[in-house]
Amino acid sequence: xxxxxxxxxIKKYLSExxxxxxxxxxxxxxxxxxxxxxxxxxxxxxxxxxxxxxxFLNPTQFNDKKDFEKYPVSTEDDIELLLxxxxxxxxxxxxxxxxxxxxxxxxxxxxxxxxxILEGANRPGHFxxxxxxxxxxxxxxxxxxxxxxxxxxxxxxxxxxxxxxMGEDVQVVxxxxxxxxxxxxxxxxxxxxxxxxxxIAAVIYQCLVSIESKQYTSSFEMVRKQCEDLxxxxxxxxxxxxxxxxxxxxxxxxxSGETPMVALIAAKIGEIRLIDNILLG
Numbered sequence: 001x002x003x004x005x006x007x008x009x010i011k012k013y014l015s016e017x018x019x020x021x022x023x024x025x026x027x028x029x030x031x032x033x034x035x036x037x038x039x040x041x042x043x044x045x046x047x048x049x050x051x052x053x054x055x056f057l058n059p060t061q062f063n064d065k066k067d068f069e070k071y072p073v074s075t076e077d078d079i080e081l082l083l084x085x086x087x088x089x090x091x092x093x094x095x096x097x098x099x100x101x102x103x104x105x106x107x108x109x110x111x112x113x114x115x116x117i118l119e120g121a122n123r124p125g126h127f128x129x130x131x132x133x134x135x136x137x138x139x140x141x142x143x144x145x146x147x148x149x150x151x152x153x154x155x156x157x158x159x160x161x162x163x164x165x166m167g168e169d170v171q172v173v174x175x176x177x178x179x180x181x182x183x184x185x186x187x188x189x190x191x192x193x194x195x196x197x198x199x200i201a202a203v204i205y206q207c208l209v210s211i212e213s214k215q216y217t218s219s220f221e222m223v224r225k226q227c228e229d230l231x232x233x234x235x236x237x238x239x240x241x242x243x244x245x246x247x248x249x250x251x252x253x254x255x256s257g258e259t260p261m262v263a264l265i266a267a268k269i270g271e272i273r274l275i276d277n278i279l280l281g
Contacts, residue, residue: 001079001082001087001089001090003079003089004090004091004092005092005093005097006097010052010089010140010141011142013089014050014142017050018142023050023144023145024049024050024142024143024144025043025044025045025050025146025147025173026044026052026053026054026141026143026146026147027041027044027051027052027054028056029053029054029056030055030071030188031055031056031073031075031078031188032072032073032078032188033055033074033078033081033082033188034186034187034188034190035178035186036149036185036187037081038081038085039149040148040175041053041082041085041086041087041147043173043175044145044147044173045086049144049145050088050089051086051087051089052087052089052090052141052143053082053090053091054090054137055075055078055090055091055092056093056098056137057071057073058098058130058132059095059103059129060099060125060128060129060133061125061127061130061133063124063125066271067273071189072188072191072192075092091140091141098136098137099136103132106132106136107135109131109162109165111127111131111158114157114158114161114249115127117154118240118242118244118249118264119154119155119266119275122266127155127158130155130159131158135162135166138163138170143170144169144170145170145171145172146159146163146170146172146173147173147175148172148175149177149178150175150176150177150279151177151185151186151275151276153249153277154249156174157249177276177277179205180202182205183202183206183209184198184204184205185274185275185276189272189273189274190274192271193269197235197269200269203231203236204265204267204274204276205278207231207265208263208276208277210226210227211241211243211263211280212278215280216255219254219255220243220253220255221253224241224243227265231265231267236268236269237268238266239267239273240264240266241263242264242265243261243262243263243280244262244263244264245259246260246261246262246279247260249262255280260279260281262277263278264277
């Protein structure tokens with residue numbers, strides 16, 4: 001695996017690889033890697049891609065400064081994991097490398113409806129920061145395929161829209177959420193859970209399974225209330241329990257037999273905010 005920290009160096013290398021016939025599969029991360037990230041590298045490798053992973057803790061997508069400061073950093077361990085996973089290239093830039101003129105000078109994008117609901121409503125400015133950094137990384141790496149995890153479903157849709165707005169010819173490959181044995185979605189933030197918190201964290205996934213299983217027997221409003229009550233009883237503060245059209249994330253008040261649906265949950269336990277989702281049907 002080759003590690004690059006400077007933009008001109010990685011661009012020169014990838015340009016040479018492209019000229020030699022290689023297709024690039026890009027996996028952007030903020031580090032604190034886990035099996036979910038590694039599954040994206042595995043998928044890109046299976047697709048015959050030159051695998052490029054970035055580790056960049058992007059300050060512009062944190063609306064909570066404390067969350068940014070407490071985000072786990074484990075770069076040396078991450079490098080070991082990437083080596084074992086067979087990653088070809090690691091891009092490890094500094095903030096100054098990504099935002100040489102300062103964060104405020106980087107172009108921003110308007111994601112419209114997607115920025116007003118769920119994660120957009122609960123984390124103001126988050127998707128603005130996501131758009132800034134992903135646009136910069138796409139300009140640098142110029143991949144053919146971009147590999148993302150389904151756990152960040154709304155972010156996947158934002159990035160798809162971003163690629164369309166940029167006019168880039170990049171295929172977005174959304175890979176299934178990797179889960180722990182009890183169903184908890186793998187996340188870098190799980191490292192911050194205490195043992196008692198970790199013991200109950202899978203209740204979020206249990207709620208999603210309940211939403212899916214009751215779609216033919218109950219109203220969604222009833223199931224939503226049951227999930228919110230269960231989360232609260234376990235010590236969570238639910239931010240949303242939602243049902244949406246899986247194609248465009250238009251929120252649904254009731255189950256639909258004609259529309260592919262996705263159920264989404266965000267809830268906090270202590271200071272740690274967890275999100276998850278499940279495709280219905």
